[in-house]
Amino acid sequence: MSDLVSVGVLTRVFPPAMVDEVIEATGRTQVRHRALPARVMAYFAIGMGLYSDGSYEDVLSQLTDGLAWASGWREQYQLPGKSAIFQARERLGSQPLAALFARVARPLGAADTPGTWVAGRRVVAIDGTCLDVADSPVNEEFFGRPGVNKGEKSAFPQARLLAVAECGTHAIFAATIGAYRDAESTMVEHVLDALTPEMLVLADRGFFSYALWRNASDTGADLLWRVSTGRNGPTPTHVEDLADGSWLAHLRAAKDRHGEPMLARVIDYTVDDGRDNPWPTGCSPR
Structure with missing residues (x-):
């Protein structure tokens, strides 16, 4: 039954x-x-x-x-x-x-659904994963296989899934599927239309680029993205310190240092994972 x-x-x-x-x-x-x-x-x-x-x-x-x-x-x-x-x-x-x-497909959280709202904004997240697909020549040609050891490949071809999910309900309301070799930072452009002004959008540090940040900001959603402070991360220009320890900064494209900057709020934090030299990261909501 x-x-x-x-x-x-x-x-x-x-x-x-x-x-x-x-x-x-x-x-x-x-x-x-x-x-x-x-x-x-x-x-x-x-x-x-x-x-x-x-x-x-x-x-x-x-x-x-x-x-x-x-x-x-x-x-x-x-x-x-x-x-x-x-x-x-x-x-x-x-x-x-x-x-x-x-x-x-749409967000499902109601006004009283736990974990769905922060400061009046619906909390959603962008993330990706890989899925095994049937082991066939057609799938291998289209999706590709990840390597596992030197000279070896995985047992199955894999598709890469990029999705936007509501954090409180885990409801996926936008998604795109590509080949294993496709970059999540490129695939995400296909789901930006699902973002709306009342959302707070979380993303891990692998997604950030100046162009993607600007495109996501143009949807009206607020962004809370991890970014690396390493050489591949952005170089924010300090504007103003805030009372809670965060600070305002200007972001510019690496190839256009004289172009119009975007204003971001930067939250510095360090994750102590037990290593001698924890890797510092930054988090920048719009």
Whole structure:
């Protein structure tokens, strides 16, 4: 019953009418009747996340039972084999799933959700990770593999995921996927449109560049980013000391020292991780 309820929740989050709309908008509506129509395959792709340990056949069985049980679904499907499921997934493609994500993904925290708000701002974070993908020549060519030892490569190709998540709920509301070799600091440009003026955006020190900082600031969001004080970090120009120990500084692009500066507030701190020479870092909210 719990599996049926999970599919029922899935159809409420992704109503059949919405699924049909994005399938049509992305040009994936089937021309002729098939045992696995595009709508079912859209739910199947999402269902693989609910039943990640199951085979194709197991996932489809759970899904079709749930869709028949959920309100508004009366059809019963004779389960095809793995090859037919693979071909149906290939026909659907990734565009409808990306469109569905864009339609429904959003921050979920309410006014009283713990960890969601600081000083009236919704706290979100930008971060990246790598995901194993199927070991196939096509995936290896497109995504690439990380090296593990000298002359050796990992067991699976890997995709790089860059996402924006709400800290209080861990809800991901913007994301982009690239090859393993893609830099997170470049991929982040694809998710900046998700930032809004009431947000406080956290990011680790690997993301900072003058151009990215300016582009993120232009969204109206407040930025709280770690930055390195090493030679690859920014060189802020002191403007004014503040009472809490932080200070205001001007940031300029390395190649444009005479251009218009951006004003940032710098918070200096050192993390004592037990080493003899802890590496100092800076944190600069807009």
